[in-house]
Amino acid sequence: MKASGRTSRWTAEQRDRERELFAEFARLRAPNDRRDVVDDSMEKSELRAVRDELVTMHLGLVHHLAQRYGARGSSGDDVVQVGIVGLINAVDRFDLDRGHEFSTFATPHIIGEMRKFFRDDSWAVHVPRRLRDLTSSVNRARDDLSAHLGRSPTVAELSAHLEVTPEEILSALEAATARDAASLDTPVDSRGRSLAETRGLPDTSFEQVENRMIANSLLDTLPERERRIVIAKIYEELGQSQIAEELGISQVHVSRLLDASMEKLRKEGTTRT
Amino acid sequence: MLEPITLSFPAHAANVTLARTTAATLAARLDFTIDQVEDARLAIDEAVSQLITGDDETITCSFLISGSELTMVVTSNALNATLPDPEGFGWIVMRALVDEVHADELGGLVTLTLLMRGLEPAGA
Numbered sequence: 277m278k279a280s281g282r283t284s285r286w287t288a289e290q291r292d293r294e295r296e297l298f299a300e301f302a303r304l305r306a307p308n309d310r311r312d313v314v315d316d317s318m319e320k321s322e323l324r325a326v327r328d329e330l331v332t333m334h335l336g337l338v339h340h341l342a343q344r345y346g347a348r349g350s351s352g353d354d355v356v357q358v359g360i361v362g363l364i365n366a367v368d369r370f371d372l373d374r375g376h377e378f379s380t381f382a383t384p385h386i387i388g389e390m391r392k393f394f395r396d397d398s399w400a401v402h403v404p405r406r407l408r409d410l411t412s413s414v415n416r417a418r419d420d421l422s423a424h425l426g427r428s429p430t431v432a433e434l435s436a437h438l439e440v441t442p443e444e445i446l447s448a449l450e451a452a453t454a455r456d457a458a459s460l461d462t463p464v465d466s467r468g469r470s471l472a473e474t475r476g477l478p479d480t481s482f483e484q485v486e487n488r489m490i491a492n493s494l495l496d497t498l499p500e501r502e503r504r505i506v507i508a509k510i511y512e513e514l515g516q517s518q519i520a521e522e523l524g525i526s527q528v529h530v531s532r533l534l535d536a537s538m539e540k541l542r543k544e545g546t547t548r549t
Numbered sequence: 550m551l552e553p554i555t556l557s558f559p560a561h562a563a564n565v566t567l568a569r570t571t572a573a574t575l576a577a578r579l580d581f582t583i584d585q586v587e588d589a590r591l592a593i594d595e596a597v598s599q600l601i602t603g604d605d606e607t608i609t610c611s612f613l614i615s616g617s618e619l620t621m622v623v624t625s626n627a628l629n630a631t632l633p634d635p636e637g638f639g640w641i642v643m644r645a646l647v648d649e650v651h652a653d654e655l656g657g658l659v660t661l662t663l664l665m666r667g668l669e670p671a672g673a
Contacts, residue, residue, distance in 0.1 A: 285634050
């Protein structure tokens, strides 16, 4: 079913077929006083077949819109599903006589369902708690105000209603579409490079981490006071006088102990590595 | 009409967010409804995506605000960009999202112009 909807445009033949199907669809749905029970069930299955074909031939549009919404992975499928609901509603409501293109008519219906989907509360990506709460409040206020105003509210109206800044409203809306985690291997550009390939350099900190691990085990070979001095000096970056004060000894003493400790660590280190 | 706000960036999918965010921010400033703000975001995403050919070109988006209208002009410096297919999904989506959309080719460069109208100012 998916494959048939994967092309990114319609051909003239498809357009003709589409018009034909909608005309048929309208005819089958028109009230008919004379039909008997046998005809009725036949017409129903015919109706279903026409509707199925109309939905199937526009699946590509749903996939395209799902992509615009940045939908990938598991929730990408969900976005496609809700989009199909929008498409079915559009098929049922479309009136050939109004002279619109069906795809133009259907797009807002599909987007509408996708919007609703992103308004629900389930998150795959870590979004700061505050922003998450705000997004929920924005979504609630959006529904309340929409009912009240008879149209969707403006950012300014939402911001006044919720007593937060317009910027916060915008980030809450942006966060609402960030509920799904995309795989690092998802191709992100036209050359098919994955996200992982476009990000990051070798991390030089790994070497530092290794060195620290060696240093930590070496530190254990020092007596407690010397260990404290080395840690204070190297890791906490305290001055010698601060260390002297902390340990209640003279700064000269700290300096001497530090030199001796460092020398000892260096020797230990070279024998180990 | 105010001076346009212009944004240029290398044509990578990762940069499309910049155009989306700018469009949304300006649409919000114009007091568009949040559905329209979202439409602006999706429409510019669609327009920019139409122009990315993968040739490391530069995409330029100009945003013009006039009264309660937002005009978004998206162009690419790539000579091999093509006008959108009028039967293609991208074109249909843009047409559904904004009030007016035009595609022009001038000297081999393709420009997409999207126009959105906000709410009528109160009292007008």
